[in-house]
Amino acid sequence: MAVPEFMEYVEKHQNDFVERLRKAVAIPSVSGDPNHRPDVFRMSEFLVNELKALGASVETRDLGKQDFHGTPLDLPPVVLATVGNDPAKKTILVYGHYDVQPALKEDGWATDPFVLVEDDKQRLIGRGSSDDKGPVLGWINVVEAHKNLGLELPVNIKFCLEGMEESGSEGLDDLIYQEAGEYFKDVDAVTISDNYWLGTTKPCLTYGLRGVSYFHLTVKGPAADLHSGVFGGTIHEPMTDLFAVMSKLVQPDGKILVPGVYDQVRAVTDEEEATYATLDFKLDDLHGAVGNKTNIHPDVKSVLQHRWRYPSLSLHGVEGAFYNPGDKTVIPAKVTGKFSIRSVPDMEPKKLTELVKKYVNDEFNKLGSKNTMVIECSHDGNHWLASPNHPNYVAAAKATETVYKVKPDLTREGGSIPVTLSFQDALQKNVLLLPMGRGDDGAHSINEKLDRSNYIQGTKLLGVYLHEVSKVEF
Numbered sequence: 001m002a003v004p005e006f007m008e009y010v011e012k013h014q015n016d017f018v019e020r021l022r023k024a025v026a027i028p029s030v031s032g033d034p035n036h037r038p039d040v041f042r043m044s045e046f047l048v049n050e051l052k053a054l055g056a057s058v059e060t061r062d063l064g065k066q067d068f069h070g071t072p073l074d075l076p077p078v079v080l081a082t083v084g085n086d087p088a089k090k091t092i093l094v095y096g097h098y099d100v101q102p103a104l105k106e107d108g109w110a111t112d113p114f115v116l117v118e119d120d121k122q123r124l125i126g127r128g129s130s131d132d133k134g135p136v137l138g139w140i141n142v143v144e145a146h147k148n149l150g151l152e153l154p155v156n157i158k159f160c161l162e163g164m165e166e167s168g169s170e171g172l173d174d175l176i177y178q179e180a181g182e183y184f185k186d187v188d189a190v191t192i193s194d195n196y197w198l199g200t201t202k203p204c205l206t207y208g209l210r211g212v213s214y215f216h217l218t219v220k221g222p223a224a225d226l227h228s229g230v231f232g233g234t235i236h237e238p239m240t241d242l243f244a245v246m247s248k249l250v251q252p253d254g255k256i257l258v259p260g261v262y263d264q265v266r267a268v269t270d271e272e273e274a275t276y277a278t279l280d281f282k283l284d285d286l287h288g289a290v291g292n293k294t295n296i297h298p299d300v301k302s303v304l305q306h307r308w309r310y311p312s313l314s315l316h317g318v319e320g321a322f323y324n325p326g327d328k329t330v331i332p333a334k335v336t337g338k339f340s341i342r343s344v345p346d347m348e349p350k351k352l353t354e355l356v357k358k359y360v361n362d363e364f365n366k367l368g369s370k371n372t373m374v375i376e377c378s379h380d381g382n383h384w385l386a387s388p389n390h391p392n393y394v395a396a397a398k399a400t401e402t403v404y405k406v407k408p409d410l411t412r413e414g415g416s417i418p419v420t421l422s423f424q425d426a427l428q429k430n431v432l433l434l435p436m437g438r439g440d441d442g443a444h445s446i447n448e449k450l451d452r453s454n455y456i457q458g459t460k461l462l463g464v465y466l467h468e469v470s471k472v473e474f
């Protein structure tokens with residue numbers, strides 16, 4: 001009886017849950033922007049208050065300071081909260097993040113990114129709605145529903161919520177290893193809702209992630225920005241050097257040009273080949289999520305393989321370059337190009353950084369420039385792969401069938417959640433990714449949204465999963 005009652009509660013109280021999301025989206029907790037650091041702290045306080053109000057025992061852990069380009073910056077705390085402490089029950093560790101990617105109206109958002117707007121298609125639009133405030137609040141909604149119904153939660157829940165996921169999860173790995181035998185001691189399994197369905201209609205369970213290594217390539221030239229009419233043609237220009245090197249990193253067809261990168265990529269097996277055939281994903285899903293037909297690969301299988309099991313290199317931006325409207329005729333004195341590589345089994349972040357550094361240095365030296373160049377890896381995180389046959393996945397599949405009346409697809413994810421592997425290794429427990437949002441949610445992009453139905457059905461899914469996982473044998 002508990003499950004139907006719980007599902008009915010969630011259905012009836014959906015507007016309250018949307019209000020909770022509205023309050024969370026209104027806090028611009030952008031971890032990558034030092035000016036927003038107080039907002040990231042405010043977001044942690046919001047979660048602490050929500051959890052305390054529901055009876056959780058909550059503590060925050062200070063992670064010390066971050067070195068932000070030479071300036072020390074307080075790291076936002078990790079929120080650790082426990083609901084239930086019954087030794088007869090399983091304990092599920094729920095990880096999520098409360099920071100978000102940057103978002104400016106000028107980037108092309110149709111509405112203010114930090115004001116939640118529901119459009120005529122019942123899409124809840126706002127930064128963090130899908131990544132990852134909606135899913136984090138989904139778990140809190142589950143706790144609220146049980147409390148208000150006077151229903152016992154079927155498991156103990158331990159929350160671990162961080163505020164630096166979008167900026168390299170600084171400090172969290174150390175905490176996980178330190179607390180493996182303490183706060184995380186009784187954890188039986190880990191569940192993370194921080195990725196997306198493959199398409200727009202079918203739910204999935206996810207058992208793999210790519211890793212990420214992020215690089216800053218800085219070229220320094222003249223002592224100050226210069227007039228291009230006076231100095232153009234007479235000095236080595238940093239931006240010219242930067243473009244020359246960055247153009248050697250990746251081909252327009254996605255092939256990475258750094259020698260040795262593909263050497264450690266695991267070979268495709270027949271078993272893996274078979275897994276692509278049954279997935280509910282069409283090229284139209286890709287076109288819909290991208291907004292046009294600019295795909296490199298012509299068929300679904302190769303699209304998914306290049307998203308999940310092959311590395312990719314993306315160029316992100318140039319700090320220090322002129323980018324405002326108008327025609328400023330400047331030679332920037334110092335520019336930093338940003339790019340990242342998504343890594344896959346069996347690549348190793350350390351080895352990858354060595355390969356990238358050597359290649360970039362060689363390519364810069366070939367230019368014969370008198371400027372100086374420095375290449376650094378600013379953060380990295382490893383890829384992750386789990387067994388989708390574990391009872392934790394069986395429980396999640398059953399819950400999906402109860403809520404969505406369909407068996408979930410088993411997917412991997414092209415994005416990265418670096419601490420996933422740390423939880424698996426430090427706690428030696430199964431980790432499940434149980435996504436809430438759709439493949440076209442626009443995470444990290446403009447007009448990020450979470451469909452109301454995904455938020456509400458997703459809240460039901462998280463709750464029903466807890467009931468199912470309480471029943472399976474590990």
Ligand SMILES: C[C@H](N)C(=O)N[C@@H](Cc1c[nH]cn1)C(=O)O
Nearest residue numbers: 131165166167168194212415416
């Ligand atoms: C999949 C997850 N929701 C996510 O967006 N992860 C980020 C992590 C990251 C790493 N560096 C910066 N952010 C991602 O995959 O980009």
Ligand SMILES: [Zn+2]
Nearest residue numbers: 131166443444
């Ligand atoms: Zn993200």
Ligand SMILES: [Zn+2]
Nearest residue numbers: 097131132194
């Ligand atoms: Zn995320």
